[in-house]
Amino acid sequence: xxxxxxxxxxxxxxxxxxxxxxASDSTVLIAGGILVTIVAASLLAPFIAPYDPYETGYxxxxxxxxxxxxxxxxxxxxxxxxxxxxxxxLYGTQATLLTGLLGVFFGGGAGVVLGIxxxxxxxxxxxxxxxxxxxxSFPAILFGLAIAAVIGPGIxxxxxxxxxxxxxxxxxxxxxxxxxVMSQEYMEAGRAIGLSDRHLIIRYLGLNCIGSVFxxxxxxxxxxxxxxxxxxxxxxxxxxxxxxxxxxxxxxxDALFFAPHISTIPSLAIFMIVLCANMLGDxxxxxxxPRMRNM
Amino acid sequence: xxxxxxxxxxTSVQATATPLLSVDGLKTYFKTSGGLFKAVDxxxxxxxxxxxxxxxxxxxxxxxxxxxxxxxxVPEPPxxxxxxxxxxxxxxxxxxxxxxxxxxRGAEISMIFQEPMTSLNPVARxxxxxxxxxxxxxxxxxxxxxxxxxEMLRLVRIPxxxxxxxxxxxxxxxxxxQRVMIAIALACDPKLLIADEPTTALDVTIQAQILELxxxxxxxxxxxxxxxxxxxxxxxxxxxxxxxxxxxxxVETAPVDAIFSDAQHPYTLGLLASVPRFDDDAERLLTIxxxxxxxxxxxxxxxxxxxxTLATSKCTAEExxxxxxxxGHEVACWLAPIEKHGS
Numbered sequence: 001x002x003x004x005x006x007x008x009x010x011x012x013x014x015x016x017x018x019x020x021x022x023a024s025d026s027t028v029l030i031a032g033g034i035l036v037t038i039v040a041a042s043l044l045a046p047f048i049a050p051y052d053p054y055e056t057g058y059x060x061x062x063x064x065x066x067x068x069x070x071x072x073x074x075x076x077x078x079x080x081x082x083x084x085x086x087x088x089x090l091y092g093t094q095a096t097l098l099t100g101l102l103g104v105f106f107g108g109g110a111g112v113v114l115g116i117x118x119x120x121x122x123x124x125x126x127x128x129x130x131x132x133x134x135x136x137s138f139p140a141i142l143f144g145l146a147i148a149a150v151i152g153p154g155i156x157x158x159x160x161x162x163x164x165x166x167x168x169x170x171x172x173x174x175x176x177x178x179x180x181v182m183s184q185e186y187m188e189a190g191r192a193i194g195l196s197d198r199h200l201i202i203r204y205l206g207l208n209c210i211g212s213v214f215x216x217x218x219x220x221x222x223x224x225x226x227x228x229x230x231x232x233x234x235x236x237x238x239x240x241x242x243x244x245x246x247x248x249x250x251x252x253x254d255a256l257f258f259a260p261h262i263s264t265i266p267s268l269a270i271f272m273i274v275l276c277a278n279m280l281g282d283x284x285x286x287x288x289x290p291r292m293r294n295m
Numbered sequence: 296x297x298x299x300x301x302x303x304x305x306t307s308v309q310a311t312a313t314p315l316l317s318v319d320g321l322k323t324y325f326k327t328s329g330g331l332f333k334a335v336d337x338x339x340x341x342x343x344x345x346x347x348x349x350x351x352x353x354x355x356x357x358x359x360x361x362x363x364x365x366x367x368x369v370p371e372p373p374x375x376x377x378x379x380x381x382x383x384x385x386x387x388x389x390x391x392x393x394x395x396x397x398x399x400r401g402a403e404i405s406m407i408f409q410e411p412m413t414s415l416n417p418v419a420r421x422x423x424x425x426x427x428x429x430x431x432x433x434x435x436x437x438x439x440x441x442x443x444x445x446e447m448l449r450l451v452r453i454p455x456x457x458x459x460x461x462x463x464x465x466x467x468x469x470x471x472x473q474r475v476m477i478a479i480a481l482a483c484d485p486k487l488l489i490a491d492e493p494t495t496a497l498d499v500t501i502q503a504q505i506l507e508l509x510x511x512x513x514x515x516x517x518x519x520x521x522x523x524x525x526x527x528x529x530x531x532x533x534x535x536x537x538x539x540x541x542x543x544x545x546v547e548t549a550p551v552d553a554i555f556s557d558a559q560h561p562y563t564l565g566l567l568a569s570v571p572r573f574d575d576d577a578e579r580l581l582t583i584x585x586x587x588x589x590x591x592x593x594x595x596x597x598x599x600x601x602x603x604t605l606a607t608s609k610c611t612a613e614e615x616x617x618x619x620x621x622x623g624h625e626v627a628c629w630l631a632p633i634e635k636h637g638s
Contacts, residue, residue, distance in 0.1 A: 185413040192366055192408075193401030193428040193479060203427075207418040 021287045031279035038273060042093035050075070051084035053091045054241045058082040061259040079248075079262045080255050083241075092243035093269055095155065099237070099244075100225040102159045107166025107224075108217045114167065115174025116209065119182050120201055129175065132168045140165030144231040155244075158237040162224050173216045174209055181208045211288055218281035222274040229270050245270050313385055314341035315519050316365070316404075316487055321379035323357075323364045326372065330591035334360040336543035337379070339617075342536075344486065345517040349524060349534035349551070351566065355587045357543040358523045362489045365521075366406055367396045383487070402432040405480035409492040411472035415464035421448075421475045422460030425482050432483045447478035451508060470501035474508065481512060489521045494529065506533055527570050531555060536623075539563045542587055542598040545617060549624040559626040559633055561603045597629070605630055 022028045041048065051058075060082040063070045070077060076085040118128040144161035151157055181187065182205065190204050229246030231237050238244035240251070245266040252262030319339045325332040335357045342348045350358045363369045364376050367388065381388040383404065388396070400406075408414040416424055425447055426440035435443065441460065448456035451474040464472055473493065480488055490509065494502035510533060513520055522533055530537055530551065537554045539547040539562065547560040558564050568581035585602040588594055594601050600610040609629050617625045620632040 185408050185410050186416045188368060189406075189408055189414045189476070189479075190416065190427075191368060191400070192406040193483075194397045194399070194431055195401075195427060196397060196431075199427070199431075203419065204416050208416070 018287055022283060025283050025287070027279050028283045031276040031283070034272060035276040035280065038093060038269070038276070039097060042090055042097055045087075045090035045094055049084075049087035049090045051087045053083060053087040053243050056081045056083055058084065061255065061262075063259065064261050064265070067261070076265055077259075077261050079252065080259070085262065085265060088243040088248060089245075089265060089269060092245045092248050092266060093273070095238060095243060096225060096229065096232075096245040096270065097273070099155060099158050099162060099228045100221055103162025103166055103224045103228065104217055104221050106159070107163035108170045108213075108220070110163065111167045111170025112174045112206075112209075112213055114171040115176075115213075116178050116201060116205055118171070118175045119178030120197070120205055125175075128171070132171045135164065136168040136172075140227045141231065141234070144234070144236045148236040153236050153239060155238055155242075158228055158231050161231060161236075162228050165227060166220060166224060169220065170213065170216065174213050177209045177212050178205055181205055184208075212285075215281060215285040215288060218284055219278060220281075222277035222281070225270065225274055225277070315344040315384060316521075317341035317380075317382045318361070318365065319380045319382070321361065321364055321376065321381065323360050323369055323374060323376045325374045325590075332590040333543050333593065334374075334590055335364060338538075338540065338543070338545050339379075340538045340545065340548060342487065342519045342521055344519050345513070346535040347513065347520040347522055347533055349522045349530040349537045350540055351524060351527065351530055351537060352540035353525060353566075353587050355590075356540045358525075358540055359491055361540070362406065362491050362521065362523055365489060366400060366404060367391075368406075398432070401428040401480075401485065402483045403485050404487045404489065405483075405485040406489040406491065407473070407476045407480045407493050410496050411469050411476055412496070414476055415472055417464055420461050420463055421467070425460075425475070425479050428479060428483050443482065444478070447482050448475070450481075450512070451475070451478045453478075469497055470505065473497060473501075473505055477505075477508065477512070481516065481518065484516065485518065487519045487521065489523070491523045492525070493522075495524075495526075502529075509533070527566060539566070542593065543590065544598060545625075545627065546599065547624075547626045547628075548617075549621075553621065553624050557621070557624070559620055559624070559631040560599075560628045561605050561630070562599050597627075 058074070058078050060078055060080050062074050062078040064077040064085075065072050065075050067077075074084055074086070076089060079085055079088065114128050114132065118125045140161055143164050144158065147157040147160050148154075187200065187204055190200050195204075228237065229249070232244045232246030233250040235247075235250065238247050240247070248266040249263050249270070252259070252264075252266070255262050317339075318341065321335055321338045322333070323335040325334055338357070338361055340348065340350075350361060352358050360369065360374075365381055365388070367376075369376065376389060379389070383399070388399070391399075415421065422441055422444040425444035426435070426437070429435045429440040429443055430437070445456045445460050448459055453459050453471060453474055459467075464475070467475065477493075493509070494505050497505060506529060509520065512518065520533075522529070524530060534551045537547075537549060537551050538545055539554070539560065541562050547554070547558065547563045549557075554563065555567070558567055562583070565581070565583035569583065571580055583602055588598060588601065594611070596609075596611040596613055597603070597606070597615055600606040603610065607629065613629075615627045615629045617627045618631065619625050626632070
């Protein structure tokens with residue numbers, strides 16, 4: 001045996017880039033386009049909002065411009081206190097997105113850490129997962145009530161409640177992904193070259209789990225926005241006069257029969273955000289799943 | 296070449312030349328709900344620097360668990376090395392702290408695995424994976440480690456290593472990945488390489504290339520190799536010394552020539568007879584009837600006796616000890632030494 005040449009078998013073809021695969025999906029383009037517009041509009045609220053969202057001096061209950069009795073002065077009309085609804089919608093979206101994002105960020109972060117630790121250190125698995133089961137048995141609304149009762153209503157207790165509500169599902173999904181990764185030979189191979197637990201957890205286990213966990217978090221984002229809006233609707237969240245979509249929907253319900261736009265427009269905004277987030281999450285999952293690649 | 300490998304095998308640590316690794320009376324058990332699995336039950340052997348020791352046996356005979364025990368990679372629980380000693384360069388490994396073992400892994404003792412397709416981290420570039428051990432053990436900077444990674448890829452004969460170093464494992468074929476595994480394992484100049492069926496998952500032509508690569512690297516780097524395999528063809532070409540394992544025990548150990556010319560244990564003979572030969576007219580390959588006994592239900596006496604065509608009542612009653620039949624050749628069989636069988 002003196003052969004020194006490398007075997008001639010061709011290397012595997014480079015899989016089509018994730019971004020290109022996503023871009024070829026019309027759902028992604030539509031949902032992504034809408035979501036990007038919503039996010040951009042809410043971020044630019046201070047610049048593009050036609051009025052101060054807290055200024056009350058205008059006539060109340062003006063319907064939107066496209067409805068009978070509307071005026072082009074107030075494109076989406078005014079609310080029961082005579083505030084410009086479009087301005088409030090822009091600021092409210094900002095607050096809603098922020099609570100949802102922070103809830104997913106903190107709750108997801110804690111969930112990922114718990115799930116990974118449970119999978120890596122087998123002796124921590126039962127206590128961590130039982131703790132997660134306990135968390136799972138409390139509805140998020142209950143957490144919101146309890147936390148608001150202690151530190152008073154506002155945006156912070158909502159974020160805490162959303163974070164706690166996000167932890168158990170994320171921890172379970174992460175753990176089940178991580179358990180599969182743990183059984184892969186490369187975990188053992190990594191250990192065999194003397195890598196520390198920390199290195200193995202971050203570079204081997206973590207990086208191999210993060211793809212599917214990220215997809216789950218994207219899907220979870222929509223639900224968190226919904227829960228957050230529900231908590232605000234119940235009056236546990238943002239305090240008036242602050243604008244928040246769930247709270248705006250709640251405040252408009254007294255006028256539901258003669259000025260339905262006050263309640264329905266924020267609700268529609270929530271609906272669009274959640275729908276687009278879910279569609280994006282689904283598309284991302286399909287794009288990452290090799291079994292769906294050729295469909 | 297291999298007759299002089301070792302004059303005094305087995306347990307004697309006081310042998311003139313201290314072997315690089317000596318395993319003595321190793322017992323690794325698994326406690327499961329199904330009972331106590333004695334996967335490795337009193338195994339002894341030693342490896343000299345720069346030589347290759349082959350551990351041969353069927354699936355489930357404890358080869359891999361032996362290797363894992365040396366690396367201290369047996370998952371605990373359920374596994375536990377309950378007795379025995381593993382001395383590396385005169386240093387006892389059993390009882391060392393996790394940290395001390397981590398310092399040895401990859402730096403002094405390395406391992407390559409059976410499945411090249413799943414043994415590399417799919418989300419890291421191959422260069423980074425070679426660099427990991429170098430940074431961990433040699434304290435190299437990123438730039439130094441990358442330089443060394445390219446050098447290692449060249450050493451394992453991967454073409455255009457400067458570009459390959461930035462590729463991901465999925466961009467490589469199985470043979471290439473096994474070369475990368477070898478590069479990772481040898482990056483820190485370990486003195487002992489444990490190769491657990493390194494070619495089983497590869498095409499035959501690539502098997503030969505990988506084995507040839509291992510041999511030439513051994514010549515160059517003077518690495519001792521423990522080659523775990525069930526393929527006696529691989530053994531004949533690569534090993535200096537052979538340990539035949541059956542059901543968690545060593546049944547025969549000898550220099551490689553003696554295994555092929557003067558095998559004594561009926562199990563070794565059975566393994567040899569079940570290798571296809573071109574110079575033989577036999578229409579059917581011989582097989583060893585039955586299979587390795589379940590580790591929780593070991594037969595009394597010689598563990599091979601239920602499958603042995605030569606078994607006597609003594610074989611089923613009493614377990615044969617490992618006895619020397621020739622220089623460096625030991626057999627655990629009541630019938631040994633048998634007459635020299637036809638080649």
